[in-house]
Amino acid sequence: MTALPQYNFAYLDEQTKRMIRRAILKAIAIPGYQVPFSSREMPMPYGWGTGGVQVTASIIGPDDVLKVIDQGADDTTNAVSIRAFFAKVAQVQTTTHTAEASIIQTRHRIPEKPLTEGQVLVYQVPIPEPLRFLEPRETETRKMHALEEYGLMHVKLYEDIARHGRIATTYAYPVKVEGRYVMDPSPTPKFDNPKMHMSPALQLFGAGREHRIYAVPPYTEVVSLDFEDHPFEIQHFAEPCALCGATEVYLDEVILDDRGGHMFVCSDTDNCEERRQAGHVGSLGTGREAAE
Amino acid sequence: MYVAVKGGEAAISNAHALLADRRRGDRNVPALRLDQIVEQLGLAVDRAMGEGSLYDKELAALALLQARGDLIEAIFLVRAYRTTLPRFGYSRPVDTGAMLIERRISATFKDLPGGQMLGPTFDYTHRLLDPNIVGDEVPQPVIRAAEPERAPRVTDMLGQQGLMEPDGDTDPEGEVGDLTREPLDFPLDRDLRLQALARGDEGFLLALGYSTQRGYGRSHPFVGEIRIGEVEVEFDVPELGFAVSLGRIRVTECQMVNQFKGSAKVPPQFTRGYGLVFGQAERKAMAMSLVDRALRARELGEDIVAPAQDEEFVISHSDNVQATGFVEHLKLPHYVDFQAELDLIRRMRAEHEAKEALE
Amino acid sequence: MEGVIDGAFADPVMQSQSVFRALMDALANPGTMRKLPVPRAIGTSMIPELVSTLLTLSDHDTSIWLDEVLRSEPANVQFASFHTGAPMVAEPGRAAFAFVHSAEAMPPLDQFNPGTQDYPDRSTTIVLAVPSLSGGPALSLRGPGMKDEVHISPSGLPGDFVGQWEINRALFPRGVDLLLVADGHVMGLPRTTRIAEGQ
Numbered sequence: 001m002t003a004l005p006q007y008n009f010a011y012l013d014e015q016t017k018r019m020i021r022r023a024i025l026k027a028i029a030i031p032g033y034q035v036p037f038s039s040r041e042m043p044m045p046y047g048w049g050t051g052g053v054q055v056t057a058s059i060i061g062p063d064d065v066l067k068v069i070d071q072g073a074d075d076t077t078n079a080v081s082i083r084a085f086f087a088k089v090a091q092v093q094t095t096t097h098t099a100e101a102s103i104i105q106t107r108h109r110i111p112e113k114p115l116t117e118g119q120v121l122v123y124q125v126p127i128p129e130p131l132r133f134l135e136p137r138e139t140e141t142r143k144m145h146a147l148e149e150y151g152l153m154h155v156k157l158y159e160d161i162a163r164h165g166r167i168a169t170t171y172a173y174p175v176k177v178e179g180r181y182v183m184d185p186s187p188t189p190k191f192d193n194p195k196m197h198m199s200p201a202l203q204l205f206g207a208g209r210e211h212r213i214y215a216v217p218p219y220t221e222v223v224s225l226d227f228e229d230h231p232f233e234i235q236h237f238a239e240p241c242a243l244c245g246a247t248e249v250y251l252d253e254v255i256l257d258d259r260g261g262h263m264f265v266c267s268d269t270d271n272c273e274e275r276r277q278a279g280h281v282g283s284l285g286t287g288r289e290a291a292e
Numbered sequence: 293m294y295v296a297v298k299g300g301e302a303a304i305s306n307a308h309a310l311l312a313d314r315r316r317g318d319r320n321v322p323a324l325r326l327d328q329i330v331e332q333l334g335l336a337v338d339r340a341m342g343e344g345s346l347y348d349k350e351l352a353a354l355a356l357l358q359a360r361g362d363l364i365e366a367i368f369l370v371r372a373y374r375t376t377l378p379r380f381g382y383s384r385p386v387d388t389g390a391m392l393i394e395r396r397i398s399a400t401f402k403d404l405p406g407g408q409m410l411g412p413t414f415d416y417t418h419r420l421l422d423p424n425i426v427g428d429e430v431p432q433p434v435i436r437a438a439e440p441e442r443a444p445r446v447t448d449m450l451g452q453q454g455l456m457e458p459d460g461d462t463d464p465e466g467e468v469g470d471l472t473r474e475p476l477d478f479p480l481d482r483d484l485r486l487q488a489l490a491r492g493d494e495g496f497l498l499a500l501g502y503s504t505q506r507g508y509g510r511s512h513p514f515v516g517e518i519r520i521g522e523v524e525v526e527f528d529v530p531e532l533g534f535a536v537s538l539g540r541i542r543v544t545e546c547q548m549v550n551q552f553k554g555s556a557k558v559p560p561q562f563t564r565g566y567g568l569v570f571g572q573a574e575r576k577a578m579a580m581s582l583v584d585r586a587l588r589a590r591e592l593g594e595d596i597v598a599p600a601q602d603e604e605f606v607i608s609h610s611d612n613v614q615a616t617g618f619v620e621h622l623k624l625p626h627y628v629d630f631q632a633e634l635d636l637i638r639r640m641r642a643e644h645e646a647k648e649a650l651e
Numbered sequence: 652m653e654g655v656i657d658g659a660f661a662d663p664v665m666q667s668q669s670v671f672r673a674l675m676d677a678l679a680n681p682g683t684m685r686k687l688p689v690p691r692a693i694g695t696s697m698i699p700e701l702v703s704t705l706l707t708l709s710d711h712d713t714s715i716w717l718d719e720v721l722r723s724e725p726a727n728v729q730f731a732s733f734h735t736g737a738p739m740v741a742e743p744g745r746a747a748f749a750f751v752h753s754a755e756a757m758p759p760l761d762q763f764n765p766g767t768q769d770y771p772d773r774s775t776t777i778v779l780a781v782p783s784l785s786g787g788p789a790l791s792l793r794g795p796g797m798k799d800e801v802h803i804s805p806s807g808l809p810g811d812f813v814g815q816w817e818i819n820r821a822l823f824p825r826g827v828d829l830l831l832v833a834d835g836h837v838m839g840l841p842r843t844t845r846i847a848e849g850q
């Protein structure tokens with residue numbers, strides 16, 4: 001038998017961490033610009049957060065407290081899996097509470113509770129290139145970014161308006177960072193876009209399969225693309241969370257039967273639980289016990 | 293001294309003896325039994341059955357053993373055997389809604405009737421090599437206490453609300469095409485296309501499905517549902533006047549829910565991409581459903597701009613037995629053709645030189 | 652020679668992680684002072700703050716440039732080569748990282764690599780040792796990473812620094828990034844930062 005494999009702190013070897021760290025520093029210095037990096041194989045499949053995991057593995061230290069969410073929830077399987085991975089390979093403390101975390105790795109959501117200075121939000125990104133669906137070729141999109149040639153994106157959004165009467169992009173809604181780079185916010189619902197603007201937290205984005213890292217430093221302008229006659233709007237829900245009664249939060253639809261029965265509940269499980277513990281009750285919630 | 297190559301027959305026979313020797317490997321290591329392959333290399337068996345288009349685990353295991361683990365070679369062996377079998381008729385469509393489910397997940401709804409069930413999946417395992425699996429010690433799985441509740445298909449639930457397009461307009465009494473019986477004629481109907489995809493090469497479909505996600509024929513896919521489990525195969529016997537059960541097979545079904553489409557006449561609704569494969573073959577079923585949706589571009593009035601939307605391109609190249617045959621045939625002697633080429637090129641060069649000499 | 656061999660981090664994995672976090676926080680929050688963990692001095696003109704950043708950022712894949720003062724001391728060159736394996740370049744314009752001993756040894760900013768319009772990340776990051784991160788002339792900063800105007804007063808910056816920086820800023824997205832180090836601390840000035848003289 002061969003010897004048991006040995007893994008470094010936070011799984012990645014030091015040379016890989018250095019390479020990723022250098023990319024992160026450049027990303028912070030050029031907000032919204034996608035820094036190419038030589039993404040490594042991870043012990044989980046591409047598309048499952050390898051970019052985010054590589055970023056987290058490169059920044060995390062023993063004093064960090066890590067929170068991992070997927071679709072807003074701490075208890076989704078992929079979030080549990082990634083959290084367990086870091087608890088194992090970096091022996092860090094983990095939490096589900098947004099306020100307690102120093103690093104939050106996320107897939108598809110930004111927590112409802114406002115982030116604070118010193119926190120780092122690490123996004124898992126599948127397709128980092130916001131222009132990819134207008135122009136599949138990397139050589140072309142690189143040119144477009146270099147020349148700040150974003151007309152095509154506006155044409156696409158305007159075609160939406162012509163066809164559907166509105167901009168039909170509901171997630172991965174493109175933003176402009178600090179007035180320069182058009183950036184993909186990862187497939188978060190556009191509901192979360194305003195949270196990116198002037199956030200006190202550092203936002204890092206990792207796309208493993210596509211070999212890109214980008215960043216939005218704290219207190220940086222992040223503006224969702226729109227038109228004067230069709231200003232950017234976020235989603236609004238007709239009913240509050242059925243468990244905690246929250247409004248102005250992002251909700252998941254849960255099907256209750258096959259006759260059209262359904263309810264809406266908070267996508268951010270931590271925020272929902274905290275609200276219920278504070279005594280908020282929705283139409284189907286029973287307060288504290290429901291959170292257990 | 294030059295010796296012309298001769299004795300092809302002996303060479304082949306020697307090569308095959310050598311192959312058999314290498315296949316068996318060190319005689320001090322116990323030989324693999326087919327039941328070991330069926331039980332412990334089940335996903336390889338499933339792939340050989342799926343792309344080999346023959347549901348028989350023992351035969352697929354034999355093919356894998358004989359092919360020294362080369363999957364495409366094993367698929368070829370299964371196909372070559374399958375084509376020799378007599379044909380009795382066609383089964384009734386299997387009802388995946390009545391599946392005995394072992395795994396069932398939806399990426400579109402957090403919870404739904406019948407629940408989410410992870411089943412025996414690699415998902416969420418950390419891909420760290422585990423020397424502890426070598427040996428007989430394995431943890432006992434948790435056995436489900438109660439019978440699972442009925443799990444209606446997500447696409448049906450969406451369909452009842454009018455949010456999902458109806459499932460095709462194929463005449464249920466009409467005859468289903470059979471690509472193993474007739475040559476393909478483009479453009480294809482969806483039944484033939486799905487057959488071709490179901491036996492298509494997993495890697496090729498994976499790459500094509502992936503390309504649609506990266507913008508080459510984007511379709512905004514969501515995994516409405518993936519379910520893996522056993523379904524009943526029934527066969528109509530006209531003499532008896534009713535259907536008899538032939539047994540159960542394990543299948544993987546993927547229903548992709550895609551981009552809404554609307555027109556002046558039809559309100560916006562989701563469209564389908566469908567994948568159904570023998571055995572546990574999730575990657576294949578997902579890739580198949582992405583490619584199926586992409587190939588519906590013509591039917592749905594979308595611009596055909598990407599490779600995955602090009603039916604002729606996709607279906608003509610999706611069969612790995614065909615592909616490997618033609619690629620590997622380049623190893624065969626081409627002396628005659630090459631000689632003709634050699635001759636031509638020499639003549640052209642001579643003419644070129646003559647012309648230059650004149651100038 | 653002793654410092655050359657054993658002058659590096661005692662615990663490279665953990666120490667380079669905490670140094671990196673200081674650098675990351677410094678660039679993400681321009682003008683703030685971040686505590687920079689340092690190894691013990693190697694006894695040359697390469698002060699521990701420069702050693703810290705060198706060890707954390709450089710390896711075989713990065714070209715580094717040392718200013719004339721640092722280069723004139725063979726122990727510095729040996730130390731950098733031995734511990735990082737980074738190729739040493741003679742012109743600052745070819746360096747991924749430049750380590751500068753003092754403002755006197757600092758070439759003008761436009762001598763470094765600002766990257767290209769297609770790849771603005773292929774630029775030089777300069778690590779400049781200054782006598783102190785305070786006590787110098789007042790500067791006010793604005794830009795990404797700062798909620799409001801930030802006031803700093805590092806001492807020992809190059810002459811006409813604000814003018815040079817303005818030109819560097821105007822190149823955006825191209826440009827160089829600057830890390831100032833002194834007294835166990837680091838301060839970051841990314842290319843996005845706008846710098847004005849006075850309060």
